[in-house]
Each structure stands twice: as C-alpha cells, then as structure tokens.
Amino acid sequence: MSTHYNTLLEKVHELNDLQKAIALLHWDREAIMPKAGMAERVQQMTTLTRLAHRMGTSDKFGDLIERAAEEVADDDDESTEKRLVAEVKWQYEQARRLSPELVKRRAEVTGKANGAWQEARAKADFALFEPYLEQTIDIARESAEQYGYDQQPYDALLNLFERGMTTDTVRKTFAAVSDATVPLLQAIVSDGKQIDDSVLHQAFAVESQKAVARTIATAVGYDFERGYLGTVVHPFATSFSRNDCRITSRWYPDFLNPGLFGTLHESGHAIYEQGTDAAFSRTPLARGTSSGIHESQSRLFENLIGRSYGFWQANYSALQAAFPAQLGSVTCDQFYLAINKVQPSFIRVEADELTYNLHIILRFELEIALLNGDLQAHDVPTAWNDKMQQLLGITPPSDAQGCLQDMHWSAAMFGYFPTYALGNLYAVQLYDAALAQLPALKSELEYGEIGGLFSWLHENVHRHGKKYTPDELVTRATGQSLTHEPFVAYVTKKFSQIYGL
Amino acid sequence: MSTHYNTLLEKVHELNDLQKAIALLHWDREAIMPKAGMAERVQQMTTLTRLAHRMGTSDKFGDLIERAAEEVADDDDESTEKRLVAEVKWQYEQARRLSPELVKRRAEVTGKANGAWQEARAKADFALFEPYLEQTIDIARESAEQYGYDQQPYDALLNLFERGMTTDTVRKTFAAVSDATVPLLQAIVSDGKQIDDSVLHQAFAVESQKAVARTIATAVGYDFERGYLGTVVHPFATSFSRNDCRITSRWYPDFLNPGLFGTLHESGHAIYEQGTDAAFSRTPLARGTSSGIHESQSRLFENLIGRSYGFWQANYSALQAAFPAQLGSVTCDQFYLAINKVQPSFIRVEADELTYNLHIILRFELEIALLNGDLQAHDVPTAWNDKMQQLLGITPPSDAQGCLQDMHWSAAMFGYFPTYALGNLYAVQLYDAALAQLPALKSELEYGEIGGLFSWLHENVHRHGKKYTPDELVTRATGQSLTHEPFVAYVTKKFSQIYGL
Structure with missing residues (x-):
C-alpha cells in the first residue's frame, strides 16, 4: 500500500535508527569507552546529530508530513496513525523554529560553559562561571x-519537556507542595526523633552491590532479557528499542543507597x-510521553515501591544474604527507618523523599526570575542561599554545594528541573488511582506483592508510550489532571508515622 | 583555506563518523546487547549502512573527488593528501561498480544463506546448505x-582484501608453503615425539583468565588506556579511532589457549x-592497509612473540601466579612445548602454527575452482575431504567438522581466506627484517624484551596505516615483495627443534 503515510513511516524509521545510533554513541561513551576516545567520539556524535537534524528538518520531510496528515485527518482521534503524524509534525515544527545561527551558538557556548562550570565547581568560585551563565540565559531567552x-x-x-504544561500551573502546584511540606519538615527537624542510618554507611563490596541490585531490579519487574546494567559516573537509562532498554548505576564502596536506589530509579x-506497545517500534511514540511522566515511573519504583515497608518485608532477606556481616543483625524495621531518614541537605541528588521537591522549587523560582530578567546571573548565589534558608533552613558552606552543583544551566537547559518534582506528584497520583481501582492492591503491597500494580501501570501508562500527552494520560488513568494532593497526603502520612508526629 | 581538498576532507570525516557508528552498533551487538534487541539492531545497522552507501556513492561526492584529485595531482607521490584522495577515489569507484540490484540480492541471499548454513552445520547436513551455496557462488561470480x-x-x-595481490602469486606462494610444510608435518606425525599438552586442559577460572590476559596483552604493548577487552562468541578487534581500539576474546573454563592466545591475536x-598516524584521524588511512598485513600483526603478536620461548621466559611467572594450582609445578619448558604442539586437526580456528596454512590452502583451491566453474557446490564435501587427506592426512567425521565449519561462504565472502595465510608469511618476513636491521634484537627477544621489535613495527608498519599498498609497505620495510622463505625457514627451524627432527 503506497500511501504518503507509509512513505512517511519509512522516513520516521530511518530517522529513529539514526537517533538510536546517536544514543548508543552516548551510552557507550559513558559506560564502556576509554576516556582517551572522547575527542573523536564527540565528533562522531556531532556528525550524526547534524545528519539527523538535516533529515528531520528538510522541506521534503515537511511536505511528506503534510500529505500524510491529510490522509489521516479523518481518522478517529485515538488512532495511532493520526497521533504519530501529529507527534512527528510537532517535532518537525519545533526543530524548524530555532534559527541555524542559534543552534550553532548554543553548541559553541554550552561547550565552553560546561568546562567553565566544572572548573568553577571544583574551585567553588562562582565568578568563573558567571559570564557563561549570562550567555546560556541569553540563549534560553x-x-x-x-x-x-x-x-x-x-x-x-x-x-519542550512537559507538553501542554504551563508555568502558571506549576507555580500554583509547587506553592501547595511547599506550603504543606515546609511545615512538615520543620516539625520533623524540631520535634521529631533522630533516625540512625549508620547501617547504610558501612563497607559494601561493589560486586555484591551489583548482584543484589540486579536481584532487586528484577523483583520490581525490570526485564534483564531486554536490558543491561552498566556502571557510569552519572546514572541514566536509555533505550535503543523496547527490546533493549538499559539502566546504569554507580557504586559507593561505603554507602548502599546510591547503587541500590539508583538502580531502582x-x-x-x-x-x-520496555512496556511501550510493540506497534510503536522505531517511531517517536516508543518513548515516555514527557519528562515528568517518565520521572513518575522512576520515582514510583524507587520510592513508592522501593522505600515502602511492604516491599522490604518481601525482599530484605535477599539484601541480608548479600551482606550478612553488615545487615545480618539489622532488623527490617531498622533498615526501613534508615532508608527513609529525612534531613535537610545541600545536594539535590542526595535529598530524601520529602525534601527533594524543595530543591526543585528553589531552582524553578530562580529560573523564571532569570528568564524574566528579575534576577541577574551575578546575584544567583545570594538568591540561591536565601531560598535555601527559606525552604530548607540551611545555608550551603560554598557555592560548590549551592548554585554550582547541577550541570543543567551550563547546558542552557532551563525548564527541565520542574519535571523532577512533577514526577513525584504524578507518581503518587497514579499510585493512588491504582489503589482506588484495584481493591486487593493495598493488602498485596503490604506484603510486597507488586504484580497487580505493575500490570495496572503497564495498562494505564507504559504501553501508551508517547501516544497521549501527559495531561491526557494522567486524566485517562486517574480521572483528573495533575494534582498535588495525593503527594501531600502520602508524605504527610508516611513521615508522620515514621517520625511519630 | 577553502579548497576542494578541504571540502572533500569534511565529507570524508562525515562518512568516517557514520561508518564508525555502524562499527559501534556491531561491536555493541556482539559484546553488550541483550539478544532480544537483535531485530531492531539489524534495522539500525541496515539504515546507517544505506545512508553511508548513499553518501559514499553520490555523483556529487564523485565530482568532489575529481576536483580534489586535480588539486593534489602535482604533489609528491608520498604526500598524505595525494594518497588519501587516491584511496577515497578507489573506494568510491569500487562501491559504484556493483549494481544496486546485485547489492540488494546479496543482502537478501546472504541473510537466508547464513540461517541455512547454521542449520546445516548443526545437523551436519550439507544438502541443507547446498542450494544457498550455489547462490552465493553466483553472487561472487x-x-x-x-x-x-x-x-x-x-x-x-x-x-578487495589484498590490494594488488594476484591469484597467480598466491597460488605459487602457497605451493611453496605446502611443499615445505606437508613433509615437515609428515615427519612430525610419523617420527616425532608426543608432546603432552594436558596442562592446558585444566579448570581455569574465567575471571582469572581475563585478568592474566590483560596482563599479557599489556606486556606485548596493547594500550588499555585507548582500548577495552570485551567478551564475545566470535572474537574480533575493532576501532572507533586510534584512541579507542577494542579487543574481544572468549573464555573456555577448561582450556587456556582460546582466551590467552585469542587475546594476544x-x-x-x-x-x-592504535599506532596509526594521528594525522590520518577520521579518514580511511587510519586503518590497516590490507587484511593480510592486518593478520600479519595479529599473528606476529600471537605466535612469533606469544608462542616464543623468550617471551615466556619473561612472562610465565605471571601466568603461574594467576593459576598456582594448575601451573605451579609445570615448568616454563613444559608450557612452551605444550603451546607449540603440532597436530593435524579438522577445525581451522583451532589449528597450530604449522598446520594452519594448510587449512587456508585447501579453501583457496576450492574457492578458485568454484569461481571458475571447475567445481560445483554439490561436490564440495568430496573435494574438501580429498584435499584434507592430501594436505593434513585426516578425514573429517562429518561435514560439520569439514566444509561446513566456516561462515564465510554463507556470506558470499570469497577471496578473504588467503589473507589469513598471507598474514602468517608477512609476519615472519617482517620479523626477520627487524632482526636483520636491529643487531641487539635477537638477544633482546631471547629474554622476552620486545620493546625494540615493537618500535620497529610501529615505525615500519603501524604508523603508515593505509597510506601504502601492502606491497609498497612490505617492500619498504623488508626490501622485497611477499616471500614464503622466511616463514618456511622459521617453522622448519622451530618445529625441528621442538620435535627433535
């Protein structure tokens, strides 16, 4: 059947394959490649990215999209073909909107800005990064x-990261989160008990960590037959197809959390x-629908399952077996408390389940102010420390542990941070919907049986890939748009119990 | 400087980067990828191969080559620029010579032929492969x-594999090799002593094999800072740049040779x-000049160094330390004899240093007969077994251990086999030239000091990459074209000593 749609699909497959090759060049660079290969690898990635950009923004490709769109115009709004053409069209239009001059300048500036940021962080000297931050803000604007x-x-x-979401909605939602969690945190800090988490800070042999992380990842449903666990400095997940979705982790020889919970994340x-519909193969639909919904799944498996009492009731013995000397005499209850210790801290990626969102809210507010011109690059350290004091009640000892800790701004990446917190909210919203729809689920989860939850997530989230917008997806699954309430109720209940408030 | 040459160089870099991405898709498939990812990976490789083919055969690319060739026409014949344009032009012309119809048919036929070959080998049933062999012979013709x-x-x-080499030269050279080695082999079999190599067939823990293989590879000069050792089913080496040249190996839990000598190979x-001139980076010159010269280096490190008495004088203690229970009471002399045991055998890849070439000569003669129509696919098993008897004095118990053992013919890959044996000949020719040119080398090698040899190879072979043809390279390095004499003298002396003839 020689239709414009089929011709478009061939081109989409071709573009997908090229993008997946770029993803592999990146994955291999982080997980396998000897460092010495960096310069040539960057050139390879640059060349393929240019080819993909050329292919994905050509006039001819645009014409083909228009013709295919006409063909599917009368299809049902739910048809995969219609959704795919719409997604391809959206990506095409977005890619065409940026001027070649800006794309080029962005690549040049962010290359230098990243180096400056690394040096600034290492020396805890914000002044080294400031002129580059000014430039990346300009580029973002x-x-x-x-x-x-x-x-x-x-x-x-x-x-770009959360289709259809508005700054206004995020602001209101974050205000509600902040209003609920800041007092809770203050109550924990001032009135709550001290939790001893020293059991997590012992010598844990890296090979044993890897082995047990594999066991735990398998327990939550990650399919190693269609996956691979690599070791990297900055962990991430990537997929080359639904049949090859890889995870990475890092291993601290004296701290269990990064390896174990990073792997779950x-x-x-x-x-x-892995759960996306096989029919979406080699198209942009075979991905998560947005950064926020993607993060909802990582956080759901890391926290709602991975830091739950029920899950460890079922799986703690496997962890003890891997580390008999370290955990043999530690009870599951002690372990559960240790992995749920709340403590205001400076570094976002090390933050606990309750304080994490506050780190995001801080960045979100600064980003808007920077974009609107209400805040200048020069004043970022002060603004950062003020917000930190206001939200978390602490002040970083240096900018290295403050406004220089994340690489995003050096990459001119503004607008991404909020999705980390949106993920936390979506996660509980989805989790609660599953509980409401599956009468047996609550008791299943109490003894660590997650099969029912997994199936619900597969049915309501995973298989749809990028077919629906985040708002469509969450509304279909939970009956409403994004709401902070389930998250607030969840953390309030969980941490009130843990801290006996 | 906006010259046609520079414009061509940009295109050459682009094409190189795309080819290296394809190489990575392949490397990853063999060494890392979960099997389930195969179908999509094949599609990715097919797409990128098509893009590279399109890029490398376009009329525009051809015009650019012609213009650049004019610019460098008056350069010195040794100039890298002139050599690079000539190489690019050669590759362009070769790629344009095959009709699109044949390229397409080749892909289709070899896909099916490979499956049929695998089944035929598993069932030791040549008839299953015969109709496909007929087709791959047709394609080769x-x-x-x-x-x-x-x-x-x-x-x-x-x-295609050995630029400038002729069938006639190979035939004469192989006849001389055969004339010298067949009687030597017969003498070993009929008169020689029995060597006990049971020390190599013990339980060797795989992780210890990997560790000691790394040590030995480092000892011969492989640079792990610009490399990586992967584990695969069928070992190979590949490079993504001179700064990222990877090796792979396989590990038998009960046999030391495949892992150890495979890694050296x-x-x-x-x-x-790794030794190619940095100035050749991202061009076709940053590779070995031919399959035969490439194989000369793998065989030189595997055999002339790796199976030499002097090398193990220096390195055997490291091997003993890795396997104290297995080798602690085995002397270096015993080990040296064991790794040099000569024995006619059915499987090429397991053949010893003396008999290996006979396996190649057999295939070479059959391939010519098949191409010329003097031999029909149907008669391959009989012809194979006759030659096997004539050259090695043995007859395979089944075609699985005979004419079905190699995958090359299922891939329509005719003309490649001879380069394996040419590599053995080039290796000794180069080795002898180094000995003749470096007065201290002989005694250095006697106690395993290979630094002088390594430097000579770097200077005379490695750094030149693909700048010179195989014949130019070997003539510059040794003063003459390919000759069988050093090889014949080497094996005669070595195995006469070992077998006390």
Whole structure:
C-alpha cells in the first residue's frame, strides 16, 4: 500500500535508527569507552546529530508530513496513525523554529560553559562561571522567543519537556507542595526523633552491590532479557528499542543507597520503555510521553515501591544474604527507618523523599526570575542561599554545594528541573488511582506483592508510550489532571508515622 | 583555506563518523546487547549502512573527488593528501561498480544463506546448505564481473582484501608453503615425539583468565588506556579511532589457549590501529592497509612473540601466579612445548602454527575452482575431504567438522581466506627484517624484551596505516615483495627443534 503515510513511516524509521545510533554513541561513551576516545567520539556524535537534524528538518520531510496528515485527518482521534503524524509534525515544527545561527551558538557556548562550570565547581568560585551563565540565559531567552509562547518565555521551555504544561500551573502546584511540606519538615527537624542510618554507611563490596541490585531490579519487574546494567559516573537509562532498554548505576564502596536506589530509579525509567506497545517500534511514540511522566515511573519504583515497608518485608532477606556481616543483625524495621531518614541537605541528588521537591522549587523560582530578567546571573548565589534558608533552613558552606552543583544551566537547559518534582506528584497520583481501582492492591503491597500494580501501570501508562500527552494520560488513568494532593497526603502520612508526629 | 581538498576532507570525516557508528552498533551487538534487541539492531545497522552507501556513492561526492584529485595531482607521490584522495577515489569507484540490484540480492541471499548454513552445520547436513551455496557462488561470480579483473575472476575478489595481490602469486606462494610444510608435518606425525599438552586442559577460572590476559596483552604493548577487552562468541578487534581500539576474546573454563592466545591475536590487530598516524584521524588511512598485513600483526603478536620461548621466559611467572594450582609445578619448558604442539586437526580456528596454512590452502583451491566453474557446490564435501587427506592426512567425521565449519561462504565472502595465510608469511618476513636491521634484537627477544621489535613495527608498519599498498609497505620495510622463505625457514627451524627432527 503506497500511501504518503507509509512513505512517511519509512522516513520516521530511518530517522529513529539514526537517533538510536546517536544514543548508543552516548551510552557507550559513558559506560564502556576509554576516556582517551572522547575527542573523536564527540565528533562522531556531532556528525550524526547534524545528519539527523538535516533529515528531520528538510522541506521534503515537511511536505511528506503534510500529505500524510491529510490522509489521516479523518481518522478517529485515538488512532495511532493520526497521533504519530501529529507527534512527528510537532517535532518537525519545533526543530524548524530555532534559527541555524542559534543552534550553532548554543553548541559553541554550552561547550565552553560546561568546562567553565566544572572548573568553577571544583574551585567553588562562582565568578568563573558567571559570564557563561549570562550567555546560556541569553540563549534560553532567545530559544523561548523562537519557539513562541502564550503567557511567558518560561512556558516555551517547559513545553519542550512537559507538553501542554504551563508555568502558571506549576507555580500554583509547587506553592501547595511547599506550603504543606515546609511545615512538615520543620516539625520533623524540631520535634521529631533522630533516625540512625549508620547501617547504610558501612563497607559494601561493589560486586555484591551489583548482584543484589540486579536481584532487586528484577523483583520490581525490570526485564534483564531486554536490558543491561552498566556502571557510569552519572546514572541514566536509555533505550535503543523496547527490546533493549538499559539502566546504569554507580557504586559507593561505603554507602548502599546510591547503587541500590539508583538502580531502582533507572529501572523505573527502563520499565516504562520496555512496556511501550510493540506497534510503536522505531517511531517517536516508543518513548515516555514527557519528562515528568517518565520521572513518575522512576520515582514510583524507587520510592513508592522501593522505600515502602511492604516491599522490604518481601525482599530484605535477599539484601541480608548479600551482606550478612553488615545487615545480618539489622532488623527490617531498622533498615526501613534508615532508608527513609529525612534531613535537610545541600545536594539535590542526595535529598530524601520529602525534601527533594524543595530543591526543585528553589531552582524553578530562580529560573523564571532569570528568564524574566528579575534576577541577574551575578546575584544567583545570594538568591540561591536565601531560598535555601527559606525552604530548607540551611545555608550551603560554598557555592560548590549551592548554585554550582547541577550541570543543567551550563547546558542552557532551563525548564527541565520542574519535571523532577512533577514526577513525584504524578507518581503518587497514579499510585493512588491504582489503589482506588484495584481493591486487593493495598493488602498485596503490604506484603510486597507488586504484580497487580505493575500490570495496572503497564495498562494505564507504559504501553501508551508517547501516544497521549501527559495531561491526557494522567486524566485517562486517574480521572483528573495533575494534582498535588495525593503527594501531600502520602508524605504527610508516611513521615508522620515514621517520625511519630 | 577553502579548497576542494578541504571540502572533500569534511565529507570524508562525515562518512568516517557514520561508518564508525555502524562499527559501534556491531561491536555493541556482539559484546553488550541483550539478544532480544537483535531485530531492531539489524534495522539500525541496515539504515546507517544505506545512508553511508548513499553518501559514499553520490555523483556529487564523485565530482568532489575529481576536483580534489586535480588539486593534489602535482604533489609528491608520498604526500598524505595525494594518497588519501587516491584511496577515497578507489573506494568510491569500487562501491559504484556493483549494481544496486546485485547489492540488494546479496543482502537478501546472504541473510537466508547464513540461517541455512547454521542449520546445516548443526545437523551436519550439507544438502541443507547446498542450494544457498550455489547462490552465493553466483553472487561472487557476478561481483567479480562487475568489479572487473585482468586474469581471472578470483583476482577481483582477492583485490578487495589484498590490494594488488594476484591469484597467480598466491597460488605459487602457497605451493611453496605446502611443499615445505606437508613433509615437515609428515615427519612430525610419523617420527616425532608426543608432546603432552594436558596442562592446558585444566579448570581455569574465567575471571582469572581475563585478568592474566590483560596482563599479557599489556606486556606485548596493547594500550588499555585507548582500548577495552570485551567478551564475545566470535572474537574480533575493532576501532572507533586510534584512541579507542577494542579487543574481544572468549573464555573456555577448561582450556587456556582460546582466551590467552585469542587475546594476544586481537591485541596485534588493535596495536596496529592504535599506532596509526594521528594525522590520518577520521579518514580511511587510519586503518590497516590490507587484511593480510592486518593478520600479519595479529599473528606476529600471537605466535612469533606469544608462542616464543623468550617471551615466556619473561612472562610465565605471571601466568603461574594467576593459576598456582594448575601451573605451579609445570615448568616454563613444559608450557612452551605444550603451546607449540603440532597436530593435524579438522577445525581451522583451532589449528597450530604449522598446520594452519594448510587449512587456508585447501579453501583457496576450492574457492578458485568454484569461481571458475571447475567445481560445483554439490561436490564440495568430496573435494574438501580429498584435499584434507592430501594436505593434513585426516578425514573429517562429518561435514560439520569439514566444509561446513566456516561462515564465510554463507556470506558470499570469497577471496578473504588467503589473507589469513598471507598474514602468517608477512609476519615472519617482517620479523626477520627487524632482526636483520636491529643487531641487539635477537638477544633482546631471547629474554622476552620486545620493546625494540615493537618500535620497529610501529615505525615500519603501524604508523603508515593505509597510506601504502601492502606491497609498497612490505617492500619498504623488508626490501622485497611477499616471500614464503622466511616463514618456511622459521617453522622448519622451530618445529625441528621442538620435535627433535
């Protein structure tokens, strides 16, 4: 059947294959490649990215999209063909909106800015990064102008990662989260008991950590037959197809959490893409629908399952067997408390389940102010430390542990941070919907049986890939748009119990 | 400087980067990828191969080559620029000679033929493979016609792997090798002593094998800072740049040789490409000049160094330390004899240093007969077994251990086998030249000091990459074209000593 749609599909497959090759060049660089190969690898990635950009923004490709769109115009709104053409069209239009001059400048500036940021962080000297931050803010502003927006520049950037979400909605939602969690945190800090988490800070042999992380990842449903666990400096998940979705982790010889919960986190991301409908293969639909929904799955597996009492009732013995000397005399209850210790801290990626969102809210507010011109690069350290004090009640000893800790701004990546916190909210919203819809689930989870939850997530989230927008997906699954309430209720209940408030 | 040459160089870099991405898709498939990812991976490789083919055969690319060739026409014949343009032009012309119809048919037929070959080998039933072999022979014949040749079809195929080599030269050279080694082998079999190699067939823990293989590979000069050792089913070496040249090996839990000498073999290949001139980066010159010269380096490191008495004088203690229970009471002399045991055997890849070439000569003679029509696919098993008896004095118990053992013919890959034996001859020719040119080398090698040899190989072979043809390279390095005499003298002396003839 020689239709424009089929011709488009061939091109989409071709573009997908090229993008997956780029993803492999990146994965291999982080997980396997000797460091010495870096310069040539960057050139390889640059070349393939240019080829993919050329292919994905050509006039001819645009014409083909228009013709295919006409063919599927009368299809049902739920048809995969219609959704796929719409997604391809959206990506095409977004890619065409940025001027070649800006794309080129962005690559040049972020290359230098990343080096400057690394040096600034190492020396805890913000002044080294400041001039580059000014430039990446400019690039973000210009990008927002070129992409276009209704209300404010930040909407354009947020939209890249969380289709249809607005700055205004995020602001209101985050305010509600902050209003509920800041007092809870203060209560824990001032009135709560001290939790001893020293059992997590012992000598844990790396090979044993890897082995037990594999066991635990398998227990939550990550399919190693269609996966691989690599070791990297900055963990991530990536997929080359639904049949090859890889996770990575890092291993601290004297701290269990990063390896164990990092693996669960990336497993959540990978499980999402392992579960996408096989019919979406080699198309943009075979991915998570947004950064926020993607993060909801990683956080759900890391926290709602991975830091739950029921899960460890079922799986703690496997962990004890891997580390008999370290955990043999530690009870499951002690372990559960240790992995749920709440403590205001400086570094986002090390933050606990309750305080994590506050780190995000801080960055979100600074990003909007920077984009709107209400805050200058020069004043970022002060603004950062003020917000930190306000939200978490602590002040970083240096900018290295403050405003220089994340690489995102050096990459001109504004608008992404909020999705980390949206993920936490979506996670509980989805989890609660599953509980409401499956009468037996609550008791199943109490003894660590997650099969029912996994199936519900597969049915309501994973298999749909990128077919629905985040709002469509969450509304179909839970009956409503994003809401902070399930998250607030969840952390309030969980940490009130743990801290006896 | 905006010259046609520079424009061409940009395109050459782009094409190189795409080819290296394909190489990575392949490497990862063999060493890392979960099996379930195969179907999508094949599609990714097919797409990128098509893109590279399109890029490398376009009229525009051809025009650019012609213009650049004019610019460098008056350069010195040794100039890298002139050599690079000539190489690019050669590859372009070769790629354009095959008709799209043949390229397509080749892909289709070899896909099916490989499956049929696997089944035929598993069932030891040649009839299952015969109809596919007929087709791959046809494809090889047609390819030869389309590439063109002076004397006979086989020349065209040989030329793809060993530029400038002729079937006639190979035939004469192989006859001399056969004339010298068959009687030597017969003398060993009928008169020689029995060597006990049971020390190599013990339980060797795989992780210890890997560790000691790394030590030995480092000892021969493989640079792990610019490399990586992977585990695969069928070992190979590959490079993504001179700064990322990877080796792979396989590990038998009850036999030391495949892991240890396989690693040395692939190290030789990788050392060659690690040593190419940095100025050749991202061009076709940053590779070995031919399959035969490439194989000369792998065999030189595997056999002339790796199976020499002097090398193990220096390195045997490291091996003993890795396997104290297995080798603690085995002397270096016993080990040296064991790794040099000569025995006619059925499987090429397991053959010893003396009999290996006879396996190649057999295939070479059959391939020519098949291409010329003097032998029909149907009669391959009989012809194979006759030759096997004639050259090695043994007859395979089944075709699985006979004419079905190698995958090459299922891939329509004719003309490649001879380069394995040419590699053995080049290896000794180069080794002898180094000995003749470096007065101290002989005594250095006697106590395992290979630094002088390594430097000589780097200077005379590795750094030149693909700048010179195989014949130019070997003539510059040794003063003459390919000759069998050093090899014959080497094996005669070595095995006469070992077997006390």
